[in-house]
Amino acid sequence: MLTAWMALTWGGIALAADEEAYFSDFPVVASVSRLPQRLADAPAAVTVIDQSTIRASGARSLNDVFRLVPGFQTYPHSTEPARVSYHGLSDEDYSPRVQVLIDGRSMYSPLFGSGVNWATLPVALEDIERIEVVRGTNSVSYGSNAFLGVINIITVDPSLTRGFSVSASHGSQNVRDYGLRVGGRIGDVGDFRFTYRQQNDDALANRGDWIDDFQSRLFDFRADVAIDDRNALQLNAGRAEAVTGVGRLNQLTGTGKPDNPIRGLHQSDTYAQLIWRHVVSPSADFQLRYAYVVDRANDAFNFVFPTVPPQTFYINQSGDEGVRHELEFQNNVQFASVGRLSWGGSWRDDSMRSAWVLPAQGTVHRETARVFGNWEAKPASWLTTNMGLAGENDSMAGFLWSPRLSANFHLGAENTFRLGYSRAHRTGSIYDYRADYRLTVKSGGMTVYDRYPYSADRNLQPESMDTWELGYLGNWRNWRASLDVRLFHEKVTDRLYTIDRNANNNLVPGLTTPIQDVVIRGIEYQFKWQPLEQTRLALTQSFAKIDSDYLASALSYPNGTLSRPEDYRNIEDLTERSMPRRATSLLWMQSLPYGIQFSLAGYWQDKMKWSSNSWSAKYRRFDGRLAYPFRLGGVSAELAYVVQSINGAHSEYKTFDGSGSDPGGFGRIVDRRQWISLRLDF
Incomplete structure (x- = not known):
């Protein structure tokens, strides 16, 4: 049992289901409280996505x-980075309100706005064992970036990937993907896995004043070594690289705009992580984890302004470098009669340097120290309680407390109700606290051009959120069905937003500041059903409403983003429609004769706003996959055909009104994409 507990806690092989557990392949989750728990005992709603579901999704x-x-909401990368958000509030480019972890390592980046750059996420889809998605705040366990939720990606144990595997995908829109994976033994003490992955496509159809393309490469290595029966080491290291097209065209000349030319945004993520795990006793263990990550970006160009004589400016808006050092200790203890405890602490140093964003500041450092604890107790067979508390001291934001309290009421083995409360905080990025830049061109003593001036507020206060939720989990094993319902009320106080104060060229720099109090309330559910041995269905829906009220301080700025009543409404829409009021997904997975696997995914989403000057129109989308596994001598193989957006072109990010029309031709259109994949396992 201890070995299984350690495996779940540290991302190894999932526990087998007992007779009362949820019927899913992964009935136990460890991402909520850092303790391995049945879904029925967890203090938050969790969606588990396994490898078969990832493949079936196409x-x-x-x-x-x-x-x-x-x-959850997402859209594909284009000239803007792809985003993944939960319950909206998604105006920042890299969606910093959802924490993303890979084998315990945070994908938070000081360079990319304290958020996640999905273009350089260092994991291949085929290396993912499962994903545990915590739907709701989890700052208690993972800090301020877990403000709205957590995505915990757990990769496959290297002992399960021995041998040699190659794959290739070719299709429309210049899809050209190649993969290589090698796994083997390390003497008699461990196993390793090495993965190379390359992707290329022309992304969305080029329209209007932009050109879109994407290419990436991934090198990923993991080794697990057992030193003895009480000590084990896990090493992760690698590098992810990506180049995306950015910039704008002058439609009259067909050339790039001088102050934003067509160019490549080069991005990379280099990382190393070492985890030491130690079994203290049959009822206690601890782990010590160190992670080192370097993110780099470069989209530099020279801007020549036609004064007399011409003036040349070097601009690198995305550069240059962000570095993170993180050290974390975690101890899990089981007490004979009073419950289980997971506690620990961490220290991290985030640093960033940028000649454009942080001019003359050199390398700016930010230190954060955390202590956290989660306690699970079962005072009766029908009751599970969870209590959590974390304290975080941030050198830029100050000290913050994050508490959580929940109670799960078990009405027999098949029905559980959960009632919970939590408080979370989200701090700004290094950019929000320290950025200070502008591009000012003067001629004859007069300012003739002033580009987006910005000056950070070093005393910026964090956002906070109070969450109440009522959950229900039904696990009907005889029917091979389960239902997970979450009713939520989330109140965000002092929501942060970057406002422009430079209207009418008054040379007042913009800043990030609290502008609103926001209430998000609604209901969401996921229903899984296996009516036949060869048939699996998964249905999800969310219904939500967001309301906001401006803070008096936000309306005191006389120019820029909030200078007129129509501007107030525009930002209100960006907040209140940042989540679709209704969204649905349906995944059908079917096993056919001769081992053929068929799947069809459908998505229906109301209109919403990702950006202040455009809408994402209401859309529906269908993706399909057909796969045939076979053998060639001693080689296992799979041939697959995937079609995305079977029903044709639609917008998922930008149109210029909510109806789906795009009179200027500047939107981002997702069109039908299809490809054939072949994988060979030696």
């Missing part, structure tokens, strides 16, 4: 997978 990019999770 996803080629990881962010696409989260269309299957109720309350």
Whole structure:
């Protein structure tokens, strides 16, 4: 049991289901309280996505997978980075309110706005064992970036990937993907896995004033070594690279705009992580984890302004470098009669340097120290309680407390109700606290050009959120069905937003500041059913309403983003429609004769706003996959055909009104994409 507990806690092989557990392949989750728990005992709603579901979805990019999770929104990368958000509030480019973990390592980046850059996410889809998605705040366990939710990606144990595997995908829109995976033994003490993955496509159809393309490469290595029966080491290391097209065209000349030319945004993520796990006793264990990550970006160009004489400016808006060092200790203890405890602490140093965003500041450091604890107790067979508390001291944001309290009421083995409360905080990025830049061109003593001036607020206060939720989990094993319902009320206080104060060229720099109090309320559910041995269905829906009220301080700025009543409404829409009021997903997985696997995914989403100047129109989308596994001598193989957006072109990110029309031709249109994949396992 201890070995199984350790495996779940540290991302190894899932526990087998007992007779009372949820029927899913992974009935036990460890992402909520850092304790392995049955779904019925967890203090938050969790969606588990296994490898078979990922394959069946037909996803080629990881962010696409989260269309299957109720309350989540995503769109594909284009000239803007792909985003994944939960319950909206998604105006920042890299969606910093959802924490993403890979084998315990945070994908939070000080360079990319304290969020996640999905273009350089260092994991291949085929290396994912499962994803545990915590739907709701989990700052208690993972800090301020877990403000709205957590995505915990757990990769396959290297002992299960021995041998040699190659894969290739070719299709429309210049899809050209190649993969290589090698796994083997390390003497008599461990196993390793090495993965190389390359992707290329022309992304969305080029329209209007932009050109879209994408290419990426991934090198990923993991080794697990057992030192003795009480100590084990896990090493992860690798690098992910991506180039995306950015910039704008002058439609009259067909050339790039001088102040934003067509160019490549080069991005990379280099990482190393070492985890030491130690069994203290049959009822206690601990782990010590160190992670080192370097993110880099470069989209530099020279801007020549036609004064007399011409003036040349070097601009690198996305550069240059973000570095993270993180050290974390975690101890799990089981007490004979009073419950289980997971506690620990962490320290991290985030640093960023950028000649454009942080001019003359050199390398800016930010230190954060955390302590956390989660306690599970079962005072009666019908009751499970969870209590959590975390304290976080941030060198830029100050000290913050995050508590959580929940109670799960078990009405027999098949029905559980959950009532919970939690408080969370989200701090701004290094950019929000320290950025100070502008591009000012003067001629003859007069300012003739002023580009987006910004000056950070070093005393910026964090957002906070109070969440109440009522949950229900039904597990009807005789019917091979389960239902997970979450009723939520989330109140965000002092929601942060970057406002422009430079209207009418008054040379007042913009800043990030609290502008609103926001209430998000609604209901979401996921229903899984296996009516026949060869048939699996998964249905999700979310219904939500967001309301907001401006803070008096936000309306005191006389120019820029909030200068007129129509501007107030525009930002209100960006907040209140940042989540579709209704969204549905349905995944049908069917095993056919001769081992053929068929799946069809459907998505229906109301209109919403990702950006202040455009809408994402209401749409529906269908993706399909047909796969045939076979053998060639001693080689296992699979041939698959995937079609995305079977029903044709639609917008998922930008149109310029909510109806779906795009009179200027500047939207982002997702059209039908199809490809054939072949995988050989030696």
